[in-house]
Amino acid sequence: MSFRRSLILASLLAAFLPGSGLAADVGMVFRDVQVGQVAGGARSLQPRPAPVTFEMVGLHWRGPGEVWFRTAGTPGAWSAWRAARPEGEDRPDQGSPETDRSLGWKLGNPYWTGPSRFIQYRLAGRVTHLRAFFLRIPATSATSTRALAVRADRPAIVSRSQWGANESIVRGTPAYAERVRFSVVHHTAGTNRYSRGEAAGIVRGIQRYHVQGNGWNDIGYNFLVDKYGRIYEGRTGGIWRNVIGAHAQGFNTGSVGVAVLGTYGSTRISRAARSAIQRLLAWRLDVAHVDPASRLTFASYGNPRFPAGRGVRLRAVSGHRDTGYTSCPGGNLYADLGAIARSVSTIGLPKLYEPEVSGALGGPVRFTGRLSGRRYWTVTVKDGDGAFVRRGSGRGSAIEWTWDSTSAPLDSYTYLIRSGSKVHPASGVVPGPPPLAVQEPRVRPKTITPNGDGNADRARISFTLSKRANVRVTVRASGTAVRTLLDGERPGGRVTVVWDGADDEGAPLPDRRYWVRIEASAGDERVQRARAVTVDRTLAWMDRAPTAFSPDGNGRRDKLIVSYGLTREAAVRVEILEHGHVLRTISSVSRARAGTHRVTWGGWLHGRRAPDGKYTASVRATTSLGTRRLGRRFRVDTRRPRARIVVARQTRRGTRLRLRLSQSGRQRVWFGRPRRHGVRTELAKPAGTRSVWRRVRANVVRVIAWDAARNRSPAAVAQVRR
Numbered sequence: 001m002s003f004r005r006s007l008i009l010a011s012l013l014a015a016f017l018p019g020s021g022l023a024a025d026v027g028m029v030f031r032d033v034q035v036g037q038v039a040g041g042a043r044s045l046q047p048r049p050a051p052v053t054f055e056m057v058g059l060h061w062r063g064p065g066e067v068w069f070r071t072a073g074t075p076g077a078w079s080a081w082r083a084a085r086p087e088g089e090d091r092p093d094q095g096s097p098e099t100d101r102s103l104g105w106k107l108g109n110p111y112w113t114g115p116s117r118f119i120q121y122r123l124a125g126r127v128t129h130l131r132a133f134f135l136r137i138p139a140t141s142a143t144s145t146r147a148l149a150v151r152a153d154r155p156a157i158v159s160r161s162q163w164g165a166n167e168s169i170v171r172g173t174p175a176y177a178e179r180v181r182f183s184v185v186h187h188t189a190g191t192n193r194y195s196r197g198e199a200a201g202i203v204r205g206i207q208r209y210h211v212q213g214n215g216w217n218d219i220g221y222n223f224l225v226d227k228y229g230r231i232y233e234g235r236t237g238g239i240w241r242n243v244i245g246a247h248a249q250g251f252n253t254g255s256v257g258v259a260v261l262g263t264y265g266s267t268r269i270s271r272a273a274r275s276a277i278q279r280l281l282a283w284r285l286d287v288a289h290v291d292p293a294s295r296l297t298f299a300s301y302g303n304p305r306f307p308a309g310r311g312v313r314l315r316a317v318s319g320h321r322d323t324g325y326t327s328c329p330g331g332n333l334y335a336d337l338g339a340i341a342r343s344v345s346t347i348g349l350p351k352l353y354e355p356e357v358s359g360a361l362g363g364p365v366r367f368t369g370r371l372s373g374r375r376y377w378t379v380t381v382k383d384g385d386g387a388f389v390r391r392g393s394g395r396g397s398a399i400e401w402t403w404d405s406t407s408a409p410l411d412s413y414t415y416l417i418r419s420g421s422k423v424h425p426a427s428g429v430v431p432g433p434p435p436l437a438v439q440e441p442r443v444r445p446k447t448i449t450p451n452g453d454g455n456a457d458r459a460r461i462s463f464t465l466s467k468r469a470n471v472r473v474t475v476r477a478s479g480t481a482v483r484t485l486l487d488g489e490r491p492g493g494r495v496t497v498v499w500d501g502a503d504d505e506g507a508p509l510p511d512r513r514y515w516v517r518i519e520a521s522a523g524d525e526r527v528q529r530a531r532a533v534t535v536d537r538t539l540a541w542m543d544r545a546p547t548a549f550s551p552d553g554n555g556r557r558d559k560l561i562v563s564y565g566l567t568r569e570a571a572v573r574v575e576i577l578e579h580g581h582v583l584r585t586i587s588s589v590s591r592a593r594a595g596t597h598r599v600t601w602g603g604w605l606h607g608r609r610a611p612d613g614k615y616t617a618s619v620r621a622t623t624s625l626g627t628r629r630l631g632r633r634f635r636v637d638t639r640r641p642r643a644r645i646v647v648a649r650q651t652r653r654g655t656r657l658r659l660r661l662s663q664s665g666r667q668r669v670w671f672g673r674p675r676r677h678g679v680r681t682e683l684a685k686p687a688g689t690r691s692v693w694r695r696v697r698a699n700v701v702r703v704i705a706w707d708a709a710r711n712r713s714p715a716a717v718a719q720v721r722r
Contacts, residue, residue: 029134030131050132051134057113059130061084063126073115094308098216112190182255185260188263192262202226207219221235228270250300265327362467377399379401413429436520442463444462448536457500468492483502515532538623544561549636556709556711560601562600564596573620641662654694
């Protein structure tokens with residue numbers, strides 16, 4: 001017999017044996033239902049009597065199909081058909097022990113039916129196993145669940161002991177979220193026809209079903225509300241604390257779940273229930289310092305609708321259907337949530353919203369928040385003994401103050417944000433200094449050529465310190481330090497040093513692989529990181545000429561010359577690249593000797609001329625130290641420029657032209673004069689419409705333009721207007 005079945009049978013015996021301490025508690029019994037092997041469409045099983053008279057029923061089943069049921073107190077007096085699982089994502093987050101106990105089963109909701117004796121099932125699709133849980137719930141007198149009077153800012157709440165929670169069946173200890181960020185409103189499903197005396201019994205029945213039927217730790221909701229306006233404490237752990245429930249799969253951690261007893265698809269909640277929800281959320285969201293009218297983006301923990309990590313836009317007062325595939329909390333209640341949130345935002349003012357602390361001890365610590373109106377506020381910091389340390393203050397709706405804790409002794413510190421006696425204050429612990437860490441150590445570039453050509457002459461060593469520390473950065477060869485780049489105290493943050501390939505005396509170090517060691521210490525903490533850097537002067541330099549060429553066979557800049565220098569023998573490849581991809585290898589030498597080398601490229605790729613565009617000439621030299629690459633950009637340009645004379649006009653002292661140039665480059669302009677020699681001038685103008693004036697009274701002008709690749713335009717000729 002499984003552990004789960006043994007536990008359920010034990011609770012059944014405890015509930016029904018005479019003299020048992022749980023004789024007045026909810027009793028639960030289950031039966032496995034024979035469903036046959038049919039896997040077709042919808043089909044109804046024969047009606048049957050339940051093993052006991054019951055007031056609540058819940059169903060579990062295996063298979064992808066769905067199940068409905070109806071109940072009756074006497075033969076033939078059947079209720080309407082009800083979906084067994086109207087709220088399929090009323091369950092714990094994926095991966096929690098609570099979910100593991102019910103893996104493989106679809107879990108129906110605990111449905112309040114009122115006194116019933118008979119049940120009938122309807123199946124659709126493939127259902128392989130069906131199990132029914134029947135709960136007997138004794139009525140409770142109204143006086144036993146009366147909520148105690150409390151302080152004005154917290155509504156009356158029926159405690160677990162008052163509604164009769166069975167603490168003996170609770171599994172484990174409560175789990176807590178770091179903070180509550182929003183609320184989720186539910187309805188529990190089941191008939192709305194319950195009396196004032198039956199309401200607490202419904203809550204007890206839900207607890208019994210959630211724990212011993214579903215295998216959860218406790219009742220899934222944080223709070224419950226009945227139609228009479230009474231609020232019930234739900235899952236154990238403290239109504240002030242951020243207890244993680246099992247009410248909205250993927251969204252339990254960081255939310256508070258509030259369920260209204262009953263079904264509200266076509267029925268509106270009572271005025272008393274609505275008022276109770278508003279008072280409860282006004283208090284509970286104020287405890288969490290959440291603005292009821294706000295919105296947020298919450299990362300799902302995973303459910304069938306929203307995969308883990310998906311950001312979901314939610315309201316601070318959301319309905320269950322916002323977080324999963326469900327109709328909960330019913331169409332009517334869901335439509336009221338906007339108005340409920342607006343009412344909640346007006347209850348219990350003034351309030352403090354979104355208090356935040358950023359930074360950590362040992363540096364600037366920033367306190368921020370927002371008030372519902374302009375008020376005087378203070379932020380007080382105290383040490384571990386409760387002694388006053390610092391205080392900041394201001395007036396307005398925005399709270400912002402920074403404490404410089406750079407010189408504060410290493411200790412635990414607390415803070416308190418206040419704005420008078422009517423505002424719920426925010427308190428907490430100032431984040432302590434993080435553990436010492438050297439993060440993201442980088443060496444760029446990893447290979448340097450310190451030969452003074454301005455290309456990869458130096459390496460930049462950068463890293464991030466998690467906090468203030470003594471730092472020593474050295475360059476090492478065979479374990480021996482050959483250069484000390486940094487030795488002293490540095491604050492937390494990004495640190496950058498530069499190495500030029502020389503030793504402490506400034507003498508160049510030989511080509512080889514070196515190690516950069518970063519050592520940091522703060523008190524008793526010690527951290528060390530290392531990164532490799534190579535000095536390789538094999539490929540001393542490279543160049544290409546011209547920077548733009550035109551492989552069109554006209555004899556003007558038809559070829560590209562790539563030249564490079566080696567200081568030792570190496571395997572060399574000269575390549576043409578576009579966007580980092582090799583288009584062609586124009587030279588490959590396995591043992592190129594030291595000295596200067598030249599390679600010529602005629603501008604052809606795969607049997608045809610390279611298209612106009614930007615390219616890179618790359619030289620790769622490989623030795624035992626690794627591969628060193630240098631590159632230079634160039635441009636293929638076979639397009640002829642165009643020059644057009646827009647205006648040519650004589651002035652009193654010369655001739656003015658307006659030229660329209662298609663490309664930047666140089667232009668040759670000839671000014672022709674009657675019975676005299678013409679005047680020729682050369683210009684360098686960028687593309688576009690440009691003006692030219694010369695002290696020449698010409699009657700005709702001619703313009704020729706050429707670009708950087710020596711492509712020439714056709715001559716443009718115009719008569720000069722007087």
